[in-house]
Amino acid sequence: MVFLSRKAVAAAAVAALLVAACSAGIAAAFMPAESTGLAVVIDAGHGGWDGGVSAGGVKESELNLELAETLADEMERRGIAVVMTRDDDVALGETKRSDMEARAAIIASARAECVVSVHLNSFPSQPSRRGVQVFYDDTGRGGALAAALQARLNARINAAYCGRSDLQPQPGDFFITKCSALPSVIVECGFLSNAEDRRLLSRKSYRKELCGAIADALEELLI
Numbered sequence: 001m002v003f004l005s006r007k008a009v010a011a012a013a014v015a016a017l018l019v020a021a022c023s024a025g026i027a028a029a030f031m032p033a034e035s036t037g038l039a040v041v042i043d044a045g046h047g048g049w050d051g052g053v054s055a056g057g058v059k060e061s062e063l064n065l066e067l068a069e070t071l072a073d074e075m076e077r078r079g080i081a082v083v084m085t086r087d088d089d090v091a092l093g094e095t096k097r098s099d100m101e102a103r104a105a106i107i108a109s110a111r112a113e114c115v116v117s118v119h120l121n122s123f124p125s126q127p128s129r130r131g132v133q134v135f136y137d138d139t140g141r142g143g144a145l146a147a148a149l150q151a152r153l154n155a156r157i158n159a160a161y162c163g164r165s166d167l168q169p170q171p172g173d174f175f176i177t178k179c180s181a182l183p184s185v186i187v188e189c190g191f192l193s194n195a196e197d198r199r200l201l202s203r204k205s206y207r208k209e210l211c212g213a214i215a216d217a218l219e220e221l222l223i
């Protein structure tokens with residue numbers, strides 16, 4: 001069972017830091033951002049036996065987790081609590097179905113404003129395809145969130161790194177975006193089948209910039 005409140009983990013870490021800082025006589029200590037009372041679910045796609053797509057020695061499940069952790073840090077810095085569906089390289093079930101149902105159960109019990117599922121794309125037959133693209137279920141409530149998020153990612157990331165700002169959010173039939181009543185989106189953070197996207201995503205500074213752009217957009221849209 002995986003149900004993780006990163007806020008609780010973060011609070012414990014801050015308490016430990018404060019104790020360490022006080023005993024060391026250090027006046028300044030890290031203080032968490034003031035809470036907005038809001039929360040989001042961040043779902044790192046795949047994990048464990050389900051590696052997702054892979055290319056150039058990069059496995060989607062591992063990079064999804066790196067990105068999800070970075071996004072969680074960025075959300076918490078903005079005072080928005082995070083519930084992660086996983087924070088380790090594990091699947092949540094022995095089959096795809098049980099894995100997805102476990103994610104749905106976490107989403108159902110989280111008191112959150114929205115769900116962001118983090119994935120990476122791959123399109124080997126057109127390796128020139130690049131960029132960050134948002135997906136949603138057109139029968140669900142994610143359409144407006146997807147459009148607003150895509151517009152901001154086009155302006156901040158795709159224009160700067162791919163030279164284009166016309167990527168459109170894509171509707172589709174996705175379990176994770178329709179398993180709850182929450183506005184839910186999948187963010188495909190780049191194409192592993194594109195060498196330049198792979199190179200960018202291997203850089204911690206780029207991952208932080210991308211996740212910062214997603215967090216800024218969510219903060220603006222939720223508050």
Ligand SMILES: [Zn+2]
Pocket residue numbers: 045046052053060119120
């Ligand atoms: Zn995926």
